[in-house]
Amino acid sequence: xxxxxxxxxxxxxxxxxxxxxxxxxxxxxxxxxxxxxxxxxxxxxxxxxxxxxxxxxxxxxxxxxxxxxxxxxxxxxxxxxxxxxxxxxxxxxxxxxxxxxxxxxxxxxxxxxxxxxxxxxxxxxxxxxxxxxxxxxxxxxxxxxxxxxxxxxxxxxxxxxxxxxxxxxxxxxxxxxxxxxxxxxxxxxxxxxxxxxxxxxxxxxxxxxxxxxxxxxxxxxxxxxxxxxxxxxxxxxxxxxxxxxxxxxxxxxxxxxxxxxxxxxxxxxxxxxxxxxxxxxxxxxxxxxxxxxxxxxxxxxxxxxxxxxxxxxxxxxxxxxxxxxxxxxxxxxxxxxxxxxxxxxxxxxxxxxxxxxxxxxxxxxxxxxxxxxxxxxxxxxxxxxxxxxxxxxxxxxxxxxxxxxxxxxxxxxxxxxxxxxxxxxxxxxxxxxxxxxxxxxx
Ligand SMILES: Cc1cc2nc3c(=O)[nH]c(=O)nc-3n(C[C@H](O)[C@H](O)[C@H](O)COP(=O)(O)O)c2cc1C
Numbered sequence: 001x002x003x004x005x006x007x008x009x010x011x012x013x014x015x016x017x018x019x020x021x022x023x024x025x026x027x028x029x030x031x032x033x034x035x036x037x038x039x040x041x042x043x044x045x046x047x048x049x050x051x052x053x054x055x056x057x058x059x060x061x062x063x064x065x066x067x068x069x070x071x072x073x074x075x076x077x078x079x080x081x082x083x084x085x086x087x088x089x090x091x092x093x094x095x096x097x098x099x100x101x102x103x104x105x106x107x108x109x110x111x112x113x114x115x116x117x118x119x120x121x122x123x124x125x126x127x128x129x130x131x132x133x134x135x136x137x138x139x140x141x142x143x144x145x146x147x148x149x150x151x152x153x154x155x156x157x158x159x160x161x162x163x164x165x166x167x168x169x170x171x172x173x174x175x176x177x178x179x180x181x182x183x184x185x186x187x188x189x190x191x192x193x194x195x196x197x198x199x200x201x202x203x204x205x206x207x208x209x210x211x212x213x214x215x216x217x218x219x220x221x222x223x224x225x226x227x228x229x230x231x232x233x234x235x236x237x238x239x240x241x242x243x244x245x246x247x248x249x250x251x252x253x254x255x256x257x258x259x260x261x262x263x264x265x266x267x268x269x270x271x272x273x274x275x276x277x278x279x280x281x282x283x284x285x286x287x288x289x290x291x292x293x294x295x296x297x298x299x300x301x302x303x304x305x306x307x308x309x310x311x312x313x314x315x316x317x318x319x320x321x322x323x324x325x326x327x328x329x330x331x332x333x334x335x336x337x338x339x340x341x342x343x344x345x346x347x348x349x350x351x352x353x354x355x356x357x358x359x360x361x362x363x364x365x366x367x368x369x370x371x372x373x374x375x376x377x378x379x380x381x382x383x384x385x386x387x388x389x390x391x392x393x394x395x396x397x398x399x400x401x402x403x404x405x406x407x408x409x410x411x412x413x414x415x416x417x418x419x420x421x422x423x424x425x426x427x428x429x430x431x432x433x434x435x436x437x438x439x440x441x442x
Contacts, residue, residue: 001116001170007413010070010263015430020314021057023109023266024307026281028218032126033265033266033425034265034266034267035174035176035263035264035266035356035403036262036263036264036266036269036353036354036355036356037099037165037260037261037262037264037353037354037355037356037365038260038261038269038325038353038355039166039258039259039260039261039302039303039325039362040167040257040258040269040270041269041270042270042382043421044257044258044275044277045256045275045277045278045421045422045425046276046277046303047276047277047303047304047308047309047312047313048059048418048423049277049417049418049419049421049422049428050277050312050415050416050417050418050428051257051415051417051418051431052308052311052312052315052398052401052402052414052415053058053402053413053414053415053416054401054402055380055401055402055403059402059403060403061400061402061403062400062402062403062404062405063400064396064397064400067400067405069396069399069400069405069406069407070405070406070407071087071088071089071207071392071395071396071406071407072087072089072143072407073085073086073088073297073319073320073408074086074297075088075158075227075229075250075251075278075297075299075319075320076144076158076226076227076228076229076250076251076297077250077295077297078120078227078250078292078295078296079219079224079228079248079251080158080224080225080226080227080250080335081223081224081225082225082226083194083227083250084118084136084157084159084226084227086116086117086118086136086320086392087115087116087117088115088116088117088388088391088392089117089119089310089319089320089321089407089408090115090117090121090304090310090320090321090322090323090391090392091112091119091138091299091320091321091322091323091387092108092112092117092118092119092120092256092322092323092324092327093120093259093301093322093323093324093327093428094120094121094122094140094160094162094231094324095108095120095122095262095324096121096122096123096124096173096175096262097121097122097125097126097127097130097147097176097184097187098122098123098124098175098179098180098184098187098188098262098367099122099123099124099179099202099234099262099263099355099365100122100262100328100364100365100374101363101364101366101367101371101375102127102129102372103129103363103372103373103375103376103377103380104328104331104360104363104364104365104372104375104377105127105129106126106129106130106132106133106330106377106381107331107375107377107378107380107381107384108130108134108327108378108381108384109129109130109131109132109133109134109137109159109381110132110133110377110378110379110380110381110382110384110385110387111122111327111330111331111382111383111384111387111388112135112136112383112384112386112388113133113134113135113136114381114382114386115388115389115392116386117136117388118134118135118136118137118138118157118158118435119134119136119137119138119139120137120139120140120160120322121131121137121138121139121140121156122142122145123140123142123144123146123147123173123175123198124175124184124187124188125146125147125148125149125152125187125188125394126139126147126152126155126156127187129335129377130317131152131155133377133381134156134217136140136157136158137155137156137157138156138157138158138159138160138229138340139152139153139156139158139159139160140159140160140162140231141153141160141161141162141218142157142198143162143172143198143199143200143203143211144172144173144188144198144199145203146187146188146189146190146196146198146205147187147188148428151300153182153218153222153226154221154222156226158226158227158228158229159218159222159225159226159227159228159229160228160229160230160231160253161180161211161214161228161229161231161249162231163211163230163232163233164231164232164233164235164255164302164416165233165255165258165259165261166230166233166234166254166255166256166257166258166259166273166276167233167255167259167260167261167268167269167273168233168261168264168265168268168269168272168273169232169233169234169235169257169262169272169273169345170200170233170235170272170274171200171265172176172197172198172199172266173197173198173261173262173263173264174195174196174197174198174263174356175195175196175198175262175263176195176196176263176317176356176357176358177193177194177195177196177358178193178203178356178357178358178359178367179358179367180192180193180194180196180357180367181365181367183367185411186365192223192368202214208243208246211230211243211244211247212246212247212248214246215228215230215248215249216248219248221269222328227250227251227427228249228251229247229250229251229252229253229299230244230247230249230251230253231253231254231255231372232244232252232253232254232255233255233257233259233273234254234255234256234257234259234273234274234275234276234279235272235273235274237254237274237278237279237280237282237283237286238282238283238285238286239286240254240283241254241282241283241286241287241298242254242286242289242290243259244296245286245287245292245296246288249296250296250297250301251296251297251298252283252287252296252297252298252299253298253300253301253322254280254298254299254300255276255300255301255302255322256273256274256275256277256278256279256300256301256302256303257269257273257274257275257276258270258276258277258302258303259276259301259302259303259324260274260324260328262355262356263355263356264364267286275301275302276300276301276302276304277422277425278425279300279302280300280313280316280317280318280426281316281317281425281426281427283298283300284298284316284317284318287317288317292318294319296321297318297319298318298319298320298322299319299320299321299322300313300318300322301321301322301324303325304321304322304323304326305390306391306394307324307390307392307393307394307395307396307397307398308395308398309321310391310395310407311317311394311395311398311399311407311410312393312415314407314408314410314416315410315411315412315415316412316415316426316427316428317360317411317412319408327384327387328364328365329377330380330383330384330386330387330388331364331365331380331383331384332362332364332375332380332383333360333361333362333364333365334349334350334351334352334362335349335354335362335383336349336350338361338362341361341436342361345359346371359371362374362375362376363375373428380423382408395407398410401433402414410429412426413429414430415428416428416429416430416432417429417430417431419432420437423435423437424436424438431437
């Protein structure tokens with residue numbers, strides 16, 4: 001007689017979950033790796049793992065309706081003759097023209113300007129839409145040098161030397177042929193319709209000593225007027241911050257692994273780099289060790305969504321944050337109103353990430369002349385400005401509750417962590433204790 005197990009509820013493996021199984025099948029069927037846009041989708045320690053304490057007997061709160069809470073920030077006060085003054089400490093991150101449509105770039109410029117902040121170019125150069133509608137525009141100087149020219153360096157208000165991105169530290173960009181229109185091809189001086197892979201490292205320097213020379217060159221071209229930012233992906237934030245400062249940066253930008261990208265290998269997005277939360281404390285520590293905290297400003301990005309995230313990042317010692325994905329959502333990306341179109345692409349609003357394919361129903365991550373008409377730059381810009389305003393008000397609400405008359409007076413003492421991991425990464429006590437795991441060593 002053969003023994004048979006009595007029936008039980010079928011149990012799926014946590015290791016080989018449905019998504020993993022479908023990826024194995026997809027790889028087996030196609031022989032190519034998956035490329036997508038967006039940031040890491042797996043659950044990672046994040047700002048949600050921190051809580052703000054608020055005032056109590058030892059702290060005195062400010063009244064929201066009559067007491068000021070300053071939100072302005074100055075970026076580039078170290079060397080630049082013309083530092084940047086922003087009304088809010090939330091900037092728009094660099095997103096390439098090519099990955100984004102012209103109307104989307106215009107909308108970003110309009111929204112940022114209405115809100116009193118800056119926007120940033122990206123791989124592929126500066127567009128007139130963006131320069132024309134951005135009061136403050138940061139010009140990216142990237143490994144690919146696509147679309148780079150000295151005239152545009154001088155037309156910018158600041159320069160951001162991109163060493164890496166949080167979604168792909170050490171990796172280069174991708175722009176697939178579908179999105180290489182005549183205009184994109186011309187700006188990049190590359191052929192139309194052919195997949196482009198941007199370089200992962202700068203062609204003319206290999207390390208911090210060369211970076212110092214490059215920064216000096218950029219300062220000379222721009223008459224020492226423009227602040228020079230250095231942007232790195234969140235990999236080794238302590239040393240990268242220290243080396244960027246040594247190389248002469250005015251501003252250090254750290255992009256954590258939740259940071260969005262236009263197109264990168266899925267395996268890269270989910271497995272390379274450190275969570276945004278884990279990058280902040282080492283970067284601030286590096287600035288403090290060099291006596292440069294608040295002299296060289298620190299901008300952090302990667303998964304910033306609301307005013308609470310802003311307040312928590314600032315409390316940890318950051319001067320400003322930067323947003324990419326959230327800004328695109330404010331413009332209309334992944335909006336349920338296009339659900340039928342998302343379904344046709346085999347996905348759903350909220351999950352659409354095939355930004356490299358150029359078929360974005362919302363008209364944002366596309367070069368398709370018809371689809372991009374779906375973005376009304378004026379209305380979308382207004383939505384972005386509204387969103388930035390709400391984030392700022394939220395951050396102010398939190399700061400006032402902590403008794404702070406400036407967002408920049410928030411401090412680590414205003415925070416506790418919900419998990420041991422977040423406590424160790426952020427360097428704040430675990431809630432209900434005075435224990436900071438791993439204090440004095442990271
Ligand atoms: C569509 C898209 C295009 C991007 N293009 C660039 C780029 O050209 N250069 C760059 O440094 N970063 C680029 N990034 C990364 C952003 O500058 C930023 O680091 C990231 O989006 C921040 O994370 P968040 O999207 O979670 O806010 C891009 C991001 C997105 C979403």
